Amino acid sequence: MKYTIITGASSGIGKELAYKYAKEGHHLILIARRINILYQIKDELEALYEVSIECFICDLNDTETITQTIENINTHFEINCLINNAGISYFEKVEDLSLETIKNQINVNVIAPMLMTKLLIANLTRNNGAVINICSILSYLPNAHSSAYTTSKYALYGFSNSLRLDFPNLHVLTVHPITVKTNFFKDSNYYSNIKKVLYPNIVAKKIYSAYVKKKRKVNIPYSIGLLNIIYQIFPRLIDHINRQFFSNKK
Ligand SMILES: NC(=O)c1ccc[n+]([C@@H]2O[C@H](COP(=O)([O-])OP(=O)(O)OC[C@H]3O[C@@H](n4cnc5c(N)ncnc54)[C@H](OP(=O)(O)O)[C@@H]3O)[C@@H](O)[C@H]2O)c1
Known part of the structure; x- marks a missing residue:
């Protein structure tokens, strides 16, 4: 039996991905810190669909815990899809960011997906698997007051593109x-x-569709790809718009 791992499955996009993947018949391993919510989702999904759902509590800020969790998973399960979805943000000016919040974002948004991919790569490749990394529009279009978060999403995008070169069949x-x-x-x-x-359910559907079609990248909506091209040609214009309209994230 092959499983899909979803990190950050207790809320938002990750939770909706769990519903979508289970509906399509995929067995799941759900990971987050709020284990009670994961067990509620497991009960609902196993009642609705013919799938097996396993839940693991894991703080993705802690590399020791990640390593132990994945070693345990590798011993017991065959994995054909890893969805690195969990992510956090602190939208503050760079001078207001504490070292702790910078590290926290880099750990959860970058180090955790990289470490999990590394530890699961043998399992994934023997199962002709997939790695889905939930990046952001901020992976190539920075926002004001989001330096640490933007850095983390640029890094995750870079990691993904590099990974593809190392493992052509992944x-x-x-x-x-x-x-x-x-x-x-x-x-x-x-x-x-x-x-x-x-809305997260719509995002989950688009992700699943891109997964089935074996796409390498999905912008949601598609039109933001055009915005990226405009940013490459007129970066000062986009910087100006960004400062005017997108400086209020918290
Ligand atoms: N919402 C947006 O506007 C947006 C836009 C673009 C991209 N994204 C990306 O989409 C992904 C999902 O975000 P969302 O909007 O669905 O956010 P969300 O509703 O806040 O969900 C975040 C998930 O990450 C988990 N998580 C956070 N810190 C964790 C930690 N230390 N260890 C383990 N799990 C942790 C949370 O679970 P627990 O608290 O139970 O641990 C939760 O399940 C993120 O990577 C985010 O960067 C979001």
Whole structure:
């Protein structure tokens, strides 16, 4: 039996991915810190679909715990998809960022996906597997007051593109959404100021479709790919728009 691992499955995009993948018949390993929520999701999904769901508590800020968790998974399960979804953000000016919050974001958003991929690579490749890394529009279009988060998402995108070169038979998919309505932003009023917001169930469907089609990258919506091209040609214009309209994330 082959399993898909989803990190950050207790909330937002990760939770919706769990519902979508289970609906499509995939057995799942769910990872997060809030294990009680994972068990609730397991109960619901196993009642709805003919799938097996396993839950692991793991703090992705802690490399020792990640290593032990993945060693345990490698001993008992065959894995054909790893979805590095868990992520955190602190939107602050660089002078206000503490060293701890910088490290926390780099650990959870970059070190954890890299370490998990490294520890699972033999398992994934023998199962013709896939790695899906949930990046962001910020993986190539930086935002004001988001230096640590933007750095982490550029890094995750770079890691993914490099991984694909090292393992030509591994399907590596990067996902680049704009703002999604989840628990991600500490300021819940943030969403009321944004004109275009995505919903996590729609994002999960688009990710699944890109996975099935073996795509290497999905921008959600597709039009942000065009914005990236404009940024390459007119970076000062996009910087100006960014400062004017996107400096209020929290
Ligand atoms: N929301 C957006 O606007 C947006 C846009 C572009 C990209 N993204 C990316 O999408 C991904 C999912 O975000 P979301 O919007 O769904 O956020 P969310 O609702 O806040 O969910 C984040 C998930 O990550 C898990 N997590 C956080 N810190 C963790 C840690 N130290 N150890 C283990 N798990 C941890 C949380 O689980 P526990 O708290 O239970 O541990 C939770 O399940 C992130 O990588 C984010 O960067 C989000």
